[in-house]
Amino acid sequence: MMREFTATRYVAPLREGGSLPGLVEADDLNTYVMKFTGAGQGRKTLVAEVICGQLARRLGFRVPGLVTLALDPVIGLGEPDTEVQGLLKNSGGTNLGMRFLPRALGFDPLAYAVDPAEAGRVVWFDALVNNVDRSWRNPNLLVWNGELWLIDHGASMIWHHSWRGAAAWAAKPYDATDHALAPFAPDLAAAAADLAPRVTGELLAEAAADVPDVWLTDEPGFDSPDAVRRAYVETLLERVPGLHERIALPDTATGPGSRTTGWITPEGAAR
Known part of the structure:
Protein backbone atom coordinates (compact mmCIF):
# COMPACT_ATOMS: atom_id res chain seq x y z
CA MET A 1 0.00 0.00 0.00
CA MET A 2 1.08 3.56 -0.60
CA ARG A 3 2.33 5.45 2.41
CA GLU A 4 0.51 8.56 3.62
CA PHE A 5 2.17 11.87 4.43
CA THR A 6 1.19 15.52 4.82
CA ALA A 7 2.34 18.34 2.57
CA THR A 8 4.07 20.95 4.71
CA ARG A 9 5.32 23.48 2.14
CA TYR A 10 4.48 24.36 -1.44
CA VAL A 11 7.80 25.02 -3.18
CA ALA A 12 7.06 25.84 -6.83
CA PRO A 13 4.74 25.03 -9.72
CA LEU A 14 6.00 22.72 -12.48
CA ARG A 15 4.58 24.34 -15.58
CA GLU A 16 5.74 21.59 -17.92
CA GLY A 17 2.63 19.59 -16.94
CA GLY A 18 -0.78 20.52 -18.29
CA SER A 19 -2.40 20.01 -14.87
CA LEU A 20 0.07 22.36 -13.12
CA PRO A 21 1.65 19.87 -10.71
CA GLY A 22 3.70 21.38 -7.92
CA LEU A 23 6.90 20.65 -6.07
CA VAL A 24 6.16 20.23 -2.36
CA GLU A 25 7.88 19.21 0.84
CA ALA A 26 6.20 16.70 3.16
CA ASP A 27 6.42 15.76 6.81
CA ASP A 28 8.72 12.82 6.00
CA LEU A 29 11.29 15.48 4.95
CA ASN A 30 11.20 14.33 1.30
CA THR A 31 10.32 16.36 -1.78
CA TYR A 32 7.50 15.26 -4.09
CA VAL A 33 5.89 16.24 -7.34
CA MET A 34 2.30 16.71 -6.22
CA LYS A 35 -0.71 16.16 -8.49
CA PHE A 36 -3.93 17.73 -7.31
CA THR A 37 -7.53 16.56 -7.14
CA GLY A 38 -8.59 20.11 -7.95
CA ALA A 39 -6.77 20.19 -11.30
CA GLY A 40 -8.77 20.34 -14.50
CA GLN A 41 -8.53 16.60 -15.26
CA GLY A 42 -9.93 15.69 -11.85
CA ARG A 43 -9.46 12.65 -9.67
CA LYS A 44 -9.48 10.11 -12.52
CA THR A 45 -6.07 11.37 -13.58
CA LEU A 46 -4.78 10.43 -10.13
CA VAL A 47 -6.48 7.03 -10.31
CA ALA A 48 -4.70 6.36 -13.60
CA GLU A 49 -1.38 7.49 -12.12
CA VAL A 50 -1.72 5.06 -9.22
CA ILE A 51 -2.92 1.98 -11.08
CA CYS A 52 -0.46 2.38 -13.96
CA GLY A 53 2.45 3.41 -11.76
CA GLN A 54 1.98 0.60 -9.25
CA LEU A 55 1.43 -1.95 -12.03
CA ALA A 56 4.55 -0.76 -13.83
CA ARG A 57 6.58 -1.12 -10.64
CA ARG A 58 5.34 -4.67 -10.13
CA LEU A 59 6.36 -5.50 -13.69
CA LYS A 89 -7.86 25.93 -2.40
CA ASN A 90 -9.76 23.37 -4.48
CA SER A 91 -7.53 20.41 -3.56
CA GLY A 92 -7.95 20.04 0.17
CA GLY A 93 -7.71 16.46 1.39
CA THR A 94 -5.98 13.51 -0.27
CA ASN A 95 -3.73 14.20 -3.25
CA LEU A 96 -0.97 12.27 -5.03
CA GLY A 97 2.77 12.63 -4.54
CA MET A 98 5.53 11.27 -6.77
CA ARG A 99 9.06 11.09 -5.44
CA PHE A 100 11.10 13.91 -6.94
CA LEU A 101 14.15 12.73 -8.89
CA PRO A 102 16.77 15.46 -8.47
CA ARG A 103 18.88 16.29 -11.52
CA ALA A 104 16.92 13.91 -13.74
CA LEU A 105 17.02 14.78 -17.44
CA GLY A 106 14.22 14.62 -19.94
CA PHE A 107 14.55 11.76 -22.42
CA ASP A 108 16.09 12.73 -25.76
CA PRO A 109 16.27 9.98 -28.41
CA LEU A 110 19.22 11.72 -30.03
CA ALA A 111 21.24 11.59 -26.82
CA TYR A 112 20.06 8.38 -25.15
CA ALA A 113 19.61 5.02 -26.89
CA VAL A 114 17.18 2.32 -25.80
CA ASP A 115 17.74 -1.32 -26.73
CA PRO A 116 14.89 -3.19 -28.51
CA ALA A 117 14.09 -5.31 -25.46
CA GLU A 118 13.48 -2.35 -23.16
CA ALA A 119 11.74 -0.37 -25.89
CA GLY A 120 9.43 -3.32 -26.51
CA ARG A 121 8.56 -3.64 -22.84
CA VAL A 122 7.64 0.04 -22.53
CA VAL A 123 5.57 0.06 -25.72
CA TRP A 124 3.76 -3.15 -24.69
CA PHE A 125 2.98 -1.70 -21.25
CA ASP A 126 1.71 1.55 -22.75
CA ALA A 127 -0.50 -0.45 -25.10
CA LEU A 128 -1.92 -2.37 -22.14
CA VAL A 129 -2.97 0.78 -20.30
CA ASN A 130 -3.83 2.75 -23.47
CA ASN A 131 -1.27 5.45 -22.70
CA VAL A 132 -1.78 8.16 -25.32
CA ASP A 133 0.88 10.46 -23.86
CA ARG A 134 4.29 8.92 -24.57
CA SER A 135 4.92 10.43 -27.99
CA TRP A 136 8.11 11.94 -29.36
CA ARG A 137 6.47 15.33 -28.74
CA ASN A 138 6.04 14.60 -25.03
CA PRO A 139 7.92 11.44 -24.04
CA ASN A 140 7.12 11.47 -20.30
CA LEU A 141 10.39 9.62 -19.78
CA LEU A 142 13.30 10.69 -17.60
CA VAL A 143 16.92 9.59 -17.47
CA TRP A 144 18.10 9.43 -13.87
CA ASN A 145 21.43 7.97 -12.79
CA GLY A 146 21.87 6.70 -16.34
CA GLU A 147 18.62 4.71 -16.39
CA LEU A 148 15.25 5.20 -18.05
CA TRP A 149 12.31 6.09 -15.77
CA LEU A 150 8.61 6.19 -16.65
CA ILE A 151 6.51 9.14 -15.42
CA ASP A 152 3.09 10.74 -15.93
CA HIS A 153 0.44 8.10 -16.64
CA GLY A 154 -2.55 10.34 -16.03
CA ALA A 155 -3.65 10.19 -19.68
CA SER A 156 -3.83 6.40 -19.62
CA MET A 157 -6.94 4.21 -19.48
CA ILE A 158 -8.99 6.87 -21.24
CA TRP A 159 -11.91 4.45 -21.32
CA HIS A 160 -12.56 5.08 -17.62
CA HIS A 161 -14.00 8.46 -18.54
CA SER A 162 -16.94 6.57 -20.04
CA TRP A 163 -17.36 3.15 -18.46
CA ARG A 164 -20.08 2.14 -20.92
CA GLY A 165 -17.44 1.74 -23.61
CA ALA A 166 -14.79 0.10 -21.45
CA ALA A 167 -15.47 -3.43 -22.67
CA ALA A 168 -15.00 -2.39 -26.29
CA TRP A 169 -11.63 -0.80 -25.47
CA ALA A 170 -10.20 -4.12 -24.35
CA ALA A 171 -9.93 -5.39 -27.93
CA LYS A 172 -8.90 -2.14 -29.63
CA PRO A 173 -5.52 -1.77 -31.35
CA TYR A 174 -2.86 0.59 -30.05
CA ASP A 175 -1.27 3.13 -32.36
CA ALA A 176 2.42 3.38 -31.47
CA THR A 177 3.52 5.04 -34.70
CA ASP A 178 4.57 8.22 -32.88
CA HIS A 179 5.60 6.55 -29.62
CA ALA A 180 8.82 8.01 -28.20
CA LEU A 181 10.53 4.61 -28.36
CA ALA A 182 9.19 3.47 -31.74
CA PRO A 183 12.47 4.32 -33.55
CA PHE A 184 14.37 1.80 -31.40
CA ALA A 185 12.87 -1.32 -33.06
CA PRO A 186 10.77 -2.44 -30.06
CA ASP A 187 10.81 -6.22 -29.63
CA LEU A 188 7.11 -6.68 -28.93
CA ALA A 189 7.11 -10.46 -29.14
CA ALA A 190 9.75 -10.76 -26.45
CA ALA A 191 7.95 -8.21 -24.30
CA ALA A 192 4.67 -10.11 -24.59
CA ALA A 193 6.36 -13.41 -23.72
CA ASP A 194 7.82 -11.83 -20.59
CA LEU A 195 5.04 -9.53 -19.40
CA ALA A 196 1.72 -11.02 -20.51
CA PRO A 197 1.88 -14.11 -18.22
CA ARG A 198 2.66 -11.86 -15.27
CA VAL A 199 -0.36 -9.58 -15.72
CA THR A 200 -2.79 -11.62 -13.66
CA GLY A 201 -6.00 -10.67 -11.92
CA GLU A 202 -4.17 -10.84 -8.61
CA LEU A 203 -1.40 -8.48 -9.78
CA LEU A 204 -3.91 -6.00 -11.18
CA ALA A 205 -5.97 -6.15 -7.98
CA GLU A 206 -2.85 -5.30 -5.96
CA ALA A 207 -2.26 -2.20 -8.08
CA ALA A 208 -5.91 -1.12 -7.92
CA ALA A 209 -6.00 -1.63 -4.16
CA ASP A 210 -3.61 1.31 -3.74
CA VAL A 211 -6.19 3.80 -5.06
CA PRO A 212 -7.72 5.68 -2.10
CA ASP A 213 -11.44 5.09 -1.63
CA VAL A 214 -12.11 8.83 -1.73
CA TRP A 215 -11.07 8.95 -5.42
CA LEU A 216 -13.49 6.11 -6.31
CA THR A 217 -16.53 7.05 -4.23
CA ASP A 218 -19.74 8.04 -6.02
CA GLU A 219 -18.53 6.79 -9.41
CA PRO A 220 -21.68 6.63 -11.61
CA GLY A 221 -22.80 3.06 -12.23
CA PHE A 222 -20.95 1.53 -9.26
CA ASP A 223 -22.14 0.91 -5.73
CA SER A 224 -18.74 0.91 -4.00
CA PRO A 225 -15.05 1.73 -4.50
CA ASP A 226 -14.27 -2.00 -4.64
CA ALA A 227 -16.71 -2.41 -7.52
CA VAL A 228 -14.82 0.28 -9.44
CA ARG A 229 -11.52 -1.46 -8.70
CA ARG A 230 -12.89 -4.73 -10.07
CA ALA A 231 -13.91 -2.95 -13.26
CA TYR A 232 -10.36 -1.71 -13.78
CA VAL A 233 -8.98 -5.20 -13.17
CA GLU A 234 -11.44 -6.87 -15.54
CA THR A 235 -10.90 -4.39 -18.36
CA LEU A 236 -7.11 -4.55 -18.20
CA LEU A 237 -7.10 -8.33 -17.88
CA GLU A 238 -9.26 -8.70 -21.00
CA ARG A 239 -6.80 -6.55 -22.94
CA VAL A 240 -3.79 -8.84 -22.41
CA PRO A 241 -4.36 -11.78 -24.82
CA GLY A 242 -2.73 -11.13 -28.20
CA LEU A 243 -2.01 -7.51 -27.30
CA HIS A 244 1.36 -7.36 -29.10
CA GLU A 245 -0.35 -8.29 -32.37
CA ARG A 246 -2.61 -5.23 -32.09
CA ILE A 247 0.20 -2.70 -31.71
CA ALA A 248 0.95 -0.62 -34.81
CA LEU A 249 4.55 0.54 -35.23
CA PRO A 250 5.99 2.74 -37.99
CA ASP A 251 8.04 1.17 -40.77
CA THR A 252 11.11 2.90 -39.34
CA ALA A 253 10.84 0.62 -36.29
CA THR A 254 11.78 -2.48 -38.26
CA GLY A 255 15.52 -1.82 -38.20
CA PRO A 256 18.04 -3.48 -35.87
CA GLY A 257 17.97 -0.74 -33.25
CA SER A 258 20.64 -0.20 -30.62
CA ARG A 259 21.92 -3.30 -28.89
CA THR A 260 22.49 -1.44 -25.63
CA THR A 261 20.74 1.18 -23.55
CA GLY A 262 22.53 4.34 -22.45
CA TRP A 263 23.99 7.69 -23.45
CA ILE A 264 25.08 7.96 -27.06
CA THR A 265 28.76 8.79 -27.43
CA PRO A 266 30.15 11.11 -30.13
CA GLU A 267 31.00 7.96 -32.10
CA GLY A 268 27.32 6.97 -32.08
CA ALA A 269 27.45 4.01 -29.69
CA ALA A 270 25.49 3.76 -26.45
CA ARG A 271 27.41 3.46 -23.22
Missing part, protein backbone atom coordinates in the same frame (compact mmCIF):
# COMPACT_ATOMS: atom_id res chain seq x y z
CA GLY A 60 9.91 -4.27 -13.12
CA PHE A 61 9.80 -0.80 -14.66
CA ARG A 62 11.51 2.13 -12.99
CA VAL A 63 8.87 4.62 -11.80
CA PRO A 64 9.10 7.25 -9.03
CA GLY A 65 7.68 6.13 -5.70
CA LEU A 66 4.06 7.11 -5.10
CA VAL A 67 2.48 8.33 -1.86
CA THR A 68 -0.70 10.07 -0.84
CA LEU A 69 -0.28 13.62 0.45
CA ALA A 70 -2.80 15.29 2.72
CA LEU A 71 -3.18 18.95 1.82
CA ASP A 72 -4.52 21.75 4.00
CA PRO A 73 -5.62 24.53 1.60
CA VAL A 74 -4.26 27.11 4.01
CA ILE A 75 -0.81 26.20 2.68
CA GLY A 76 -1.53 28.31 -0.39
CA LEU A 77 -2.59 31.54 1.29
CA GLY A 78 0.83 33.07 0.84
CA GLU A 79 1.18 32.14 -2.83
CA PRO A 80 1.33 35.20 -5.10
CA ASP A 81 0.14 33.27 -8.17
CA THR A 82 -3.68 33.34 -8.23
CA GLU A 83 -3.81 30.20 -10.40
CA VAL A 84 -1.78 28.29 -7.81
CA GLN A 85 -3.91 29.72 -5.00
CA GLY A 86 -7.07 28.48 -6.66
CA LEU A 87 -5.61 25.03 -7.30
CA LEU A 88 -4.54 24.60 -3.69
Whole structure:
Protein backbone atom coordinates (compact mmCIF):
# COMPACT_ATOMS: atom_id res chain seq x y z
CA MET A 1 0.00 0.00 0.00
CA MET A 2 1.08 3.56 -0.60
CA ARG A 3 2.33 5.45 2.41
CA GLU A 4 0.51 8.56 3.62
CA PHE A 5 2.17 11.87 4.43
CA THR A 6 1.19 15.52 4.82
CA ALA A 7 2.34 18.34 2.57
CA THR A 8 4.07 20.95 4.71
CA ARG A 9 5.32 23.48 2.14
CA TYR A 10 4.48 24.36 -1.44
CA VAL A 11 7.80 25.02 -3.18
CA ALA A 12 7.06 25.84 -6.83
CA PRO A 13 4.74 25.03 -9.72
CA LEU A 14 6.00 22.72 -12.48
CA ARG A 15 4.58 24.34 -15.58
CA GLU A 16 5.74 21.59 -17.92
CA GLY A 17 2.63 19.59 -16.94
CA GLY A 18 -0.78 20.52 -18.29
CA SER A 19 -2.40 20.01 -14.87
CA LEU A 20 0.07 22.36 -13.12
CA PRO A 21 1.65 19.87 -10.71
CA GLY A 22 3.70 21.38 -7.92
CA LEU A 23 6.90 20.65 -6.07
CA VAL A 24 6.16 20.23 -2.36
CA GLU A 25 7.88 19.21 0.84
CA ALA A 26 6.20 16.70 3.16
CA ASP A 27 6.42 15.76 6.81
CA ASP A 28 8.72 12.82 6.00
CA LEU A 29 11.29 15.48 4.95
CA ASN A 30 11.20 14.33 1.30
CA THR A 31 10.32 16.36 -1.78
CA TYR A 32 7.50 15.26 -4.09
CA VAL A 33 5.89 16.24 -7.34
CA MET A 34 2.30 16.71 -6.22
CA LYS A 35 -0.71 16.16 -8.49
CA PHE A 36 -3.93 17.73 -7.31
CA THR A 37 -7.53 16.56 -7.14
CA GLY A 38 -8.59 20.11 -7.95
CA ALA A 39 -6.77 20.19 -11.30
CA GLY A 40 -8.77 20.34 -14.50
CA GLN A 41 -8.53 16.60 -15.26
CA GLY A 42 -9.93 15.69 -11.85
CA ARG A 43 -9.46 12.65 -9.67
CA LYS A 44 -9.48 10.11 -12.52
CA THR A 45 -6.07 11.37 -13.58
CA LEU A 46 -4.78 10.43 -10.13
CA VAL A 47 -6.48 7.03 -10.31
CA ALA A 48 -4.70 6.36 -13.60
CA GLU A 49 -1.38 7.49 -12.12
CA VAL A 50 -1.72 5.06 -9.22
CA ILE A 51 -2.92 1.98 -11.08
CA CYS A 52 -0.46 2.38 -13.96
CA GLY A 53 2.45 3.41 -11.76
CA GLN A 54 1.98 0.60 -9.25
CA LEU A 55 1.43 -1.95 -12.03
CA ALA A 56 4.55 -0.76 -13.83
CA ARG A 57 6.58 -1.12 -10.64
CA ARG A 58 5.34 -4.67 -10.13
CA LEU A 59 6.36 -5.50 -13.69
CA GLY A 60 9.91 -4.27 -13.12
CA PHE A 61 9.80 -0.80 -14.66
CA ARG A 62 11.51 2.13 -12.99
CA VAL A 63 8.87 4.62 -11.80
CA PRO A 64 9.10 7.25 -9.03
CA GLY A 65 7.68 6.13 -5.70
CA LEU A 66 4.06 7.11 -5.10
CA VAL A 67 2.48 8.33 -1.86
CA THR A 68 -0.70 10.07 -0.84
CA LEU A 69 -0.28 13.62 0.45
CA ALA A 70 -2.80 15.29 2.72
CA LEU A 71 -3.18 18.95 1.82
CA ASP A 72 -4.52 21.75 4.00
CA PRO A 73 -5.62 24.53 1.60
CA VAL A 74 -4.26 27.11 4.01
CA ILE A 75 -0.81 26.20 2.68
CA GLY A 76 -1.53 28.31 -0.39
CA LEU A 77 -2.59 31.54 1.29
CA GLY A 78 0.83 33.07 0.84
CA GLU A 79 1.18 32.14 -2.83
CA PRO A 80 1.33 35.20 -5.10
CA ASP A 81 0.14 33.27 -8.17
CA THR A 82 -3.68 33.34 -8.23
CA GLU A 83 -3.81 30.20 -10.40
CA VAL A 84 -1.78 28.29 -7.81
CA GLN A 85 -3.91 29.72 -5.00
CA GLY A 86 -7.07 28.48 -6.66
CA LEU A 87 -5.61 25.03 -7.30
CA LEU A 88 -4.54 24.60 -3.69
CA LYS A 89 -7.86 25.93 -2.40
CA ASN A 90 -9.76 23.37 -4.48
CA SER A 91 -7.53 20.41 -3.56
CA GLY A 92 -7.95 20.04 0.17
CA GLY A 93 -7.71 16.46 1.39
CA THR A 94 -5.98 13.51 -0.27
CA ASN A 95 -3.73 14.20 -3.25
CA LEU A 96 -0.97 12.27 -5.03
CA GLY A 97 2.77 12.63 -4.54
CA MET A 98 5.53 11.27 -6.77
CA ARG A 99 9.06 11.09 -5.44
CA PHE A 100 11.10 13.91 -6.94
CA LEU A 101 14.15 12.73 -8.89
CA PRO A 102 16.77 15.46 -8.47
CA ARG A 103 18.88 16.29 -11.52
CA ALA A 104 16.92 13.91 -13.74
CA LEU A 105 17.02 14.78 -17.44
CA GLY A 106 14.22 14.62 -19.94
CA PHE A 107 14.55 11.76 -22.42
CA ASP A 108 16.09 12.73 -25.76
CA PRO A 109 16.27 9.98 -28.41
CA LEU A 110 19.22 11.72 -30.03
CA ALA A 111 21.24 11.59 -26.82
CA TYR A 112 20.06 8.38 -25.15
CA ALA A 113 19.61 5.02 -26.89
CA VAL A 114 17.18 2.32 -25.80
CA ASP A 115 17.74 -1.32 -26.73
CA PRO A 116 14.89 -3.19 -28.51
CA ALA A 117 14.09 -5.31 -25.46
CA GLU A 118 13.48 -2.35 -23.16
CA ALA A 119 11.74 -0.37 -25.89
CA GLY A 120 9.43 -3.32 -26.51
CA ARG A 121 8.56 -3.64 -22.84
CA VAL A 122 7.64 0.04 -22.53
CA VAL A 123 5.57 0.06 -25.72
CA TRP A 124 3.76 -3.15 -24.69
CA PHE A 125 2.98 -1.70 -21.25
CA ASP A 126 1.71 1.55 -22.75
CA ALA A 127 -0.50 -0.45 -25.10
CA LEU A 128 -1.92 -2.37 -22.14
CA VAL A 129 -2.97 0.78 -20.30
CA ASN A 130 -3.83 2.75 -23.47
CA ASN A 131 -1.27 5.45 -22.70
CA VAL A 132 -1.78 8.16 -25.32
CA ASP A 133 0.88 10.46 -23.86
CA ARG A 134 4.29 8.92 -24.57
CA SER A 135 4.92 10.43 -27.99
CA TRP A 136 8.11 11.94 -29.36
CA ARG A 137 6.47 15.33 -28.74
CA ASN A 138 6.04 14.60 -25.03
CA PRO A 139 7.92 11.44 -24.04
CA ASN A 140 7.12 11.47 -20.30
CA LEU A 141 10.39 9.62 -19.78
CA LEU A 142 13.30 10.69 -17.60
CA VAL A 143 16.92 9.59 -17.47
CA TRP A 144 18.10 9.43 -13.87
CA ASN A 145 21.43 7.97 -12.79
CA GLY A 146 21.87 6.70 -16.34
CA GLU A 147 18.62 4.71 -16.39
CA LEU A 148 15.25 5.20 -18.05
CA TRP A 149 12.31 6.09 -15.77
CA LEU A 150 8.61 6.19 -16.65
CA ILE A 151 6.51 9.14 -15.42
CA ASP A 152 3.09 10.74 -15.93
CA HIS A 153 0.44 8.10 -16.64
CA GLY A 154 -2.55 10.34 -16.03
CA ALA A 155 -3.65 10.19 -19.68
CA SER A 156 -3.83 6.40 -19.62
CA MET A 157 -6.94 4.21 -19.48
CA ILE A 158 -8.99 6.87 -21.24
CA TRP A 159 -11.91 4.45 -21.32
CA HIS A 160 -12.56 5.08 -17.62
CA HIS A 161 -14.00 8.46 -18.54
CA SER A 162 -16.94 6.57 -20.04
CA TRP A 163 -17.36 3.15 -18.46
CA ARG A 164 -20.08 2.14 -20.92
CA GLY A 165 -17.44 1.74 -23.61
CA ALA A 166 -14.79 0.10 -21.45
CA ALA A 167 -15.47 -3.43 -22.67
CA ALA A 168 -15.00 -2.39 -26.29
CA TRP A 169 -11.63 -0.80 -25.47
CA ALA A 170 -10.20 -4.12 -24.35
CA ALA A 171 -9.93 -5.39 -27.93
CA LYS A 172 -8.90 -2.14 -29.63
CA PRO A 173 -5.52 -1.77 -31.35
CA TYR A 174 -2.86 0.59 -30.05
CA ASP A 175 -1.27 3.13 -32.36
CA ALA A 176 2.42 3.38 -31.47
CA THR A 177 3.52 5.04 -34.70
CA ASP A 178 4.57 8.22 -32.88
CA HIS A 179 5.60 6.55 -29.62
CA ALA A 180 8.82 8.01 -28.20
CA LEU A 181 10.53 4.61 -28.36
CA ALA A 182 9.19 3.47 -31.74
CA PRO A 183 12.47 4.32 -33.55
CA PHE A 184 14.37 1.80 -31.40
CA ALA A 185 12.87 -1.32 -33.06
CA PRO A 186 10.77 -2.44 -30.06
CA ASP A 187 10.81 -6.22 -29.63
CA LEU A 188 7.11 -6.68 -28.93
CA ALA A 189 7.11 -10.46 -29.14
CA ALA A 190 9.75 -10.76 -26.45
CA ALA A 191 7.95 -8.21 -24.30
CA ALA A 192 4.67 -10.11 -24.59
CA ALA A 193 6.36 -13.41 -23.72
CA ASP A 194 7.82 -11.83 -20.59
CA LEU A 195 5.04 -9.53 -19.40
CA ALA A 196 1.72 -11.02 -20.51
CA PRO A 197 1.88 -14.11 -18.22
CA ARG A 198 2.66 -11.86 -15.27
CA VAL A 199 -0.36 -9.58 -15.72
CA THR A 200 -2.79 -11.62 -13.66
CA GLY A 201 -6.00 -10.67 -11.92
CA GLU A 202 -4.17 -10.84 -8.61
CA LEU A 203 -1.40 -8.48 -9.78
CA LEU A 204 -3.91 -6.00 -11.18
CA ALA A 205 -5.97 -6.15 -7.98
CA GLU A 206 -2.85 -5.30 -5.96
CA ALA A 207 -2.26 -2.20 -8.08
CA ALA A 208 -5.91 -1.12 -7.92
CA ALA A 209 -6.00 -1.63 -4.16
CA ASP A 210 -3.61 1.31 -3.74
CA VAL A 211 -6.19 3.80 -5.06
CA PRO A 212 -7.72 5.68 -2.10
CA ASP A 213 -11.44 5.09 -1.63
CA VAL A 214 -12.11 8.83 -1.73
CA TRP A 215 -11.07 8.95 -5.42
CA LEU A 216 -13.49 6.11 -6.31
CA THR A 217 -16.53 7.05 -4.23
CA ASP A 218 -19.74 8.04 -6.02
CA GLU A 219 -18.53 6.79 -9.41
CA PRO A 220 -21.68 6.63 -11.61
CA GLY A 221 -22.80 3.06 -12.23
CA PHE A 222 -20.95 1.53 -9.26
CA ASP A 223 -22.14 0.91 -5.73
CA SER A 224 -18.74 0.91 -4.00
CA PRO A 225 -15.05 1.73 -4.50
CA ASP A 226 -14.27 -2.00 -4.64
CA ALA A 227 -16.71 -2.41 -7.52
CA VAL A 228 -14.82 0.28 -9.44
CA ARG A 229 -11.52 -1.46 -8.70
CA ARG A 230 -12.89 -4.73 -10.07
CA ALA A 231 -13.91 -2.95 -13.26
CA TYR A 232 -10.36 -1.71 -13.78
CA VAL A 233 -8.98 -5.20 -13.17
CA GLU A 234 -11.44 -6.87 -15.54
CA THR A 235 -10.90 -4.39 -18.36
CA LEU A 236 -7.11 -4.55 -18.20
CA LEU A 237 -7.10 -8.33 -17.88
CA GLU A 238 -9.26 -8.70 -21.00
CA ARG A 239 -6.80 -6.55 -22.94
CA VAL A 240 -3.79 -8.84 -22.41
CA PRO A 241 -4.36 -11.78 -24.82
CA GLY A 242 -2.73 -11.13 -28.20
CA LEU A 243 -2.01 -7.51 -27.30
CA HIS A 244 1.36 -7.36 -29.10
CA GLU A 245 -0.35 -8.29 -32.37
CA ARG A 246 -2.61 -5.23 -32.09
CA ILE A 247 0.20 -2.70 -31.71
CA ALA A 248 0.95 -0.62 -34.81
CA LEU A 249 4.55 0.54 -35.23
CA PRO A 250 5.99 2.74 -37.99
CA ASP A 251 8.04 1.17 -40.77
CA THR A 252 11.11 2.90 -39.34
CA ALA A 253 10.84 0.62 -36.29
CA THR A 254 11.78 -2.48 -38.26
CA GLY A 255 15.52 -1.82 -38.20
CA PRO A 256 18.04 -3.48 -35.87
CA GLY A 257 17.97 -0.74 -33.25
CA SER A 258 20.64 -0.20 -30.62
CA ARG A 259 21.92 -3.30 -28.89
CA THR A 260 22.49 -1.44 -25.63
CA THR A 261 20.74 1.18 -23.55
CA GLY A 262 22.53 4.34 -22.45
CA TRP A 263 23.99 7.69 -23.45
CA ILE A 264 25.08 7.96 -27.06
CA THR A 265 28.76 8.79 -27.43
CA PRO A 266 30.15 11.11 -30.13
CA GLU A 267 31.00 7.96 -32.10
CA GLY A 268 27.32 6.97 -32.08
CA ALA A 269 27.45 4.01 -29.69
CA ALA A 270 25.49 3.76 -26.45
CA ARG A 271 27.41 3.46 -23.22
